[in-house]
Amino acid sequence: SDPSDCVSRTKQQVLNSHNFSVEIRMPGVVPTGSDTYLCTAFPVPTSRDAYIVDFIPHASMDTVHHMLLFGCQTPVSTSSYWDCGSVQGTCADEASIMYAWARNAPPTKLPKDVGFKVGRNSGMSHFVLQIHYGDISAFRDHHRDCSGLTLRMTSKPQPFIAGIYLLMSVDTVILPGKKVTNADIACDYTSYPIYPFAFRTHTHHLGKVVSGYRIRDGKWSLIGRQSPQLPQAFYPANKEVNVKYGDTIAARCLFTGEGRTSKTYIGGTSDDEMCNFYIMYYMDSKHAIPYMNCMESGSKELFQHIPAEANVPIAV
Ligand code: IYT
Ligand code: CU
Ligand code: CU
Numbered sequence: 001s002d003p004s005d006c007v008s009r010t011k012q013q014v015l016n017s018h019n020f021s022v023e024i025r026m027p028g029v030v031p032t033g034s035d036t037y038l039c040t041a042f043p044v045p046t047s048r049d050a051y052i053v054d055f056i057p058h059a060s061m062d063t064v065h066h067m068l069l070f071g072c073q074t075p076v077s078t079s080s081y082w083d084c085g086s087v088q089g090t091c092a093d094e095a096s097i098m099y100a101w102a103r104n105a106p107p108t109k110l111p112k113d114v115g116f117k118v119g120r121n122s123g124m125s126h127f128v129l130q131i132h133y134g135d136i137s138a139f140r141d142h143h144r145d146c147s148g149l150t151l152r153m154t155s156k157p158q159p160f161i162a163g164i165y166l167l168m169s170v171d172t173v174i175l176p177g178k179k180v181t182n183a184d185i186a187c188d189y190t191s192y193p194i195y196p197f198a199f200r201t202h203t204h205h206l207g208k209v210v211s212g213y214r215i216r217d218g219k220w221s222l223i224g225r226q227s228p229q230l231p232q233a234f235y236p237a238n239k240e241v242n243v244k245y246g247d248t249i250a251a252r253c254l255f256t257g258e259g260r261t262s263k264t265y266i267g268g269t270s271d272d273e274m275c276n277f278y279i280m281y282y283m284d285s286k287h288a289i290p291y292m293n294c295m296e297s298g299s300k301e302l303f304q305h306i307p308a309e310a311n312v313p314i315a316v
Contacts, residue, residue, distance in 0.1 A: 051115030186298025
């Protein structure tokens with residue numbers, strides 16, 4: 001990327017009385033091996049409420065495999081950057097994902113009038129940027145990397161607040177050699193209406209397809225379905241499907257144990273597995289809830305009615 005990118009790491013630019021932008025970038029790093037995960041933290045401009053209305057990625061295509069932005073209260077480190085692979089991690093408390101960029105995937109755009117609320121009353125004092133450096137052969141010349149993103153922000157209250165609903169499995173065990181294992185997750189939804197507009201799937205190597213649904217009056221409607229082996233960005237969700245009080249939200253990850261010689265559990269290393277379905281939604285700002293999650297496994301009876309597509313691997 002442009003070497004001038006590295007000049008100012010934290011630049012806040014004021015555009016007018018309401019609008020400003022914040023730069024979140026790596027402090028000129030040189031990853032020392034392929035598949036290195038580096039993190040860097042930034043204080044959120046907290047003096048007043050503010051809304052992120054757009055994300056502009058700056059990533060060197062030849063080295064950055066993916067980039068995630070989290071919001072949380074306590075980053076695990078106070079260094080200018082740190083190794084945040086499976087050992088240390090991103091945040092000491094609960095982190096929430098706000099943005100994902102992945103090579104060869106289109107970046108997510110927030111709909112008009114929608115913003116992520118941060119600052120004063122949001123209980124989120126830091127941004128943590130995580131970058132996965134894949135192939136590092138482009139660092140043979142020892143240049144420094146300042147990949148990251150620009151947040152376009154405004155202090156103008158937005159009519160709709162963006163949020164994340166995370167469905168995750170906590171107890172899946174994949175038996176070695178077994179062709180198919182399903183991880184099922186489902187929760188009743190008992191809050192104000194949400195309008196999903198993007199979704200992201202996450203597993204490690206054994207995941208074949210991850211599908212998310214709304215169940216209303218017994219009818220299953222697809223929110224999104226993707227192979228977790230494709231770039232793990234946020235993809236557009238089925239816009240017709242909103243979720244309201246009384247609905248059920250459900251997801252299934254289809255795994256294979258083929259090629260493994262021992263049991264695979266949920267865990268943090270690449271030999272472990274995860275089953276995640278993230279829904280990015282917007283919600284009327286009057287009663288906005290920015291983060292929700294579901295870790296229940298749902299009933300066998302319920303999942304008897306899951307559409308057949310959830311059992312069909314996506315070829316990559
Ligand atoms: C055990 C598991 O499934 N971990 C996931 C989901 C997760 C995300 C966040 C759990 C917690 C969080 O605060 I944010 I507690 C997991 O670690 N997923 C990874 C990233 O760390 C976000 C992923 O790429 O989706
Ligand atoms: Cu990656
Ligand atoms: Cu994972």
